[in-house]
Amino acid sequence: MLKTGFYILMIFNFSVCCAQADSTAKSPFKNFDFKLTYLSSVIYPGVSTGIEYFIKQKSLDKSKLKPGNKILKKERFISGNLNWYHHPDFHDNLYLTLEWVKRKTKSTGFISEFTFGPGFSRTFNGGTTYSVNDAGDISVIKMAGYNYALITAGGGFGYDYSVRKNFSCLILAKMNIISMFPYNSTIYFRPVMELGIRYIPARRTSSVLKQHDSNSNK
Amino acid sequence: MRLGIFFVIILLLSGCQKEKITFSENVSEAFYIENAGASMRVLVQGNTANNTFIMIIHGGPGASSYLYDTKYISKNLGDKYAMVYWDQRNAGGSQGTTNSEYLHLDQMVDDLKKVIQVLKYRYGQDMSLFLVGHSFGGLLATDFITKTDLQLMIKGLINVDGSHNYPLNDTLTRIKLQSEGKYQVSQNRNVEKWEPIINYCNTHTGNFTFEESQQLESYAADAESYIDSVKYYSIVSQVLKYAIPNKYPVTSMISNIIFSEDSNFNKELAVTSFSESLHNVTIPVLLLWGKYDFICPTALGVDFYNRITSIEKRMVISPVSGHNLILQDKKLFCDEVNSFVLKYR
Numbered sequence A: 001m002l003k004t005g006f007y008i009l010m011i012f013n014f015s016v017c018c019a020q021a022d023s024t025a026k027s028p029f030k031n032f033d034f035k036l037t038y039l040s041s042v043i044y045p046g047v048s049t050g051i052e053y054f055i056k057q058k059s060l061d062k063s064k065l066k067p068g069n070k071i072l073k074k075e076r077f078i079s080g081n082l083n084w085y086h087h088p089d090f091h092d093n094l095y096l097t098l099e100w101v102k103r104k105t106k107s108t109g110f111i112s113e114f115t116f117g118p119g120f121s122r123t124f125n126g127g128t129t130y131s132v133n134d135a136g137d138i139s140v141i142k143m144a145g146y147n148y149a150l151i152t153a154g155g156g157f158g159y160d161y162s163v164r165k166n167f168s169c170l171i172l173a174k175m176n177i178i179s180m181f182p183y184n185s186t187i188y189f190r191p192v193m194e195l196g197i198r199y200i201p202a203r204r205t206s207s208v209l210k211q212h213d214s215n216s217n218k
Numbered sequence B: 001m002r003l004g005i006f007f008v009i010i011l012l013l014s015g016c017q018k019e020k021i022t023f024s025e026n027v028s029e030a031f032y033i034e035n036a037g038a039s040m041r042v043l044v045q046g047n048t049a050n051n052t053f054i055m056i057i058h059g060g061p062g063a064s065s066y067l068y069d070t071k072y073i074s075k076n077l078g079d080k081y082a083m084v085y086w087d088q089r090n091a092g093g094s095q096g097t098t099n100s101e102y103l104h105l106d107q108m109v110d111d112l113k114k115v116i117q118v119l120k121y122r123y124g125q126d127m128s129l130f131l132v133g134h135s136f137g138g139l140l141a142t143d144f145i146t147k148t149d150l151q152l153m154i155k156g157l158i159n160v161d162g163s164h165n166y167p168l169n170d171t172l173t174r175i176k177l178q179s180e181g182k183y184q185v186s187q188n189r190n191v192e193k194w195e196p197i198i199n200y201c202n203t204h205t206g207n208f209t210f211e212e213s214q215q216l217e218s219y220a221a222d223a224e225s226y227i228d229s230v231k232y233y234s235i236v237s238q239v240l241k242y243a244i245p246n247k248y249p250v251t252s253m254i255s256n257i258i259f260s261e262d263s264n265f266n267k268e269l270a271v272t273s274f275s276e277s278l279h280n281v282t283i284p285v286l287l288l289w290g291k292y293d294f295i296c297p298t299a300l301g302v303d304f305y306n307r308i309t310s311i312e313k314r315m316v317i318s319p320v321s322g323h324n325l326i327l328q329d330k331k332l333f334c335d336e337v338n339s340f341v342l343k344y345r
Helices: A002-021 A206-217 B002-015 B071-076 B105-123 B136-146 B166-186 B191-203 B210-226 B235-242 B250-262 B265-269 B275-280 B298-307 B330-344
Strands: A032-041 A044-057 A071-087 A091-106 A110-125 A129-132 A138-141 A147-160 A169-183 A186-199 B027-035 B038-046 B052-057 B082-086 B128-134 B156-160 B285-290 B313-318
Touching: A032 A071, A044 A186, A091 A147, A110 A169, A129 B105, A138 B105, A147 A186, A186 B250, B027 B105, B038 B105, B052 B105, B052 B136, B052 B330, B071 B330, B082 B105, B105 B128, B105 B136, B128 B136, B128 B330, B136 B156, B136 B275, B156 B330, B166 B191, B166 B210, B166 B298, B191 B210, B210 B265, B250 B265, B275 B298, B285 B298, B285 B330, B298 B313, B313 B330
Parallel strands: A129 B027, B052 B082, B052 B128, B128 B156, B156 B285, B285 B313
Antiparallel strands: A032 A044, A032 A186, A044 A071, A071 A091, A091 A110, A110 A147, A129 A138, A147 A169, A169 A186, B027 B038, B038 B082
């Protein structure tokens, strides 16, 4: 438990340092969002941290921008993530993913997103791993585990505080299915739940929002 | 910075694999044996201080030892002995990458031998070890103890609804399905369910193909649920009850069972027989069988009993069990295993 806490602190500290490095519009990070989430694989704890690189925002028909449930913006990102979960006695899984992110934000601030992408997984067996040679000599294998190719797909819902308030972050709950292969000559699927925050240093939406609000006032 | 964190996490994760060996009355520790492309999970649970270990060899192929780890067994066997739950390769919580070429009986016997070697390395060479082979696990245990001198590594075998000769198994399954089916129909019980089974048995009389063998097994699995006196057992309820407290890797278990059920390994098994080498068995043997086991019928246990050379041997039949006596008649299972282990450890 102490170790888990330490991991979380380490990653959180790193994310805050990056996030606070420079968040002005002139920042070289203006196209990057920073993410820190609690990762839960069924009931097993984990952490996910990453960076989203903004690719594009779809132009919108301003006449359709009315208060309510209308979509304010559609964005595309490329997201790089480092994820880890701990399944006791089974394995620890440390995996990197590169995801294509499609996100819709409504004028109320509610968001929905879909992600898909490849990755790489390194597992670590959930206990001491022994090897026995033909002579019966036994040795302990350090860092025993396996490398897998990985594909992740997921979707989730959240709230973007920067739409209505001057608060550059969004919260998100997201369900992913990761598939690792070749796992015992087949494919291993695992559901993974994310709950967390994303820090958005330079809002790309402020102008759109202002236009939206002015339209609403008319 | 990010790279640094990555390495720190790697170092901390490696700490999770630190060797932990405990001798006490209430132990629960998992470790792995890596052999020929597979890391096989072994869970030792219960009383390790008593120096007596009972290892479950699960069925399948491709099922999991997780399914045998119940509160009842922990309370009635684990309090006195250490229960060892081994997930065979491509089963349960065992892991690996591309390793299907190693999925065959000789490799699994080698795996079992190495698991026992590691157990003795961890808990002492002088330990008393008993094997409990269930279903396919019975076949694997039979292969193991009929190989030269390997039976000397253990104190005794408990064969529960296990097979030792698949062609004979198919023949006996057909006979039992047919005879019990006719009796049930004569009693006007589940007639609509028994009739297709009886018809199939009437038209398939021997020299079974692999597909026929699979069909007989499928009918056999269903048949015990048509007998009123058989205690109902649901694998779904078992998973729902224990998946969280026992930390089941559910999706791994599912992937492994699906792969194993479809693998060519089953074609190898369909023609496997150890009847001719059973005379090599001299260690104490306890046979526990379900009266209504159609998958591995009682007559198969009788054949095993008659062929082994062991002087200390005993066969007990549960009147309320089908193929899963360990879970269907858990009191009989624990009582008989207790007596057997106490006598021969």
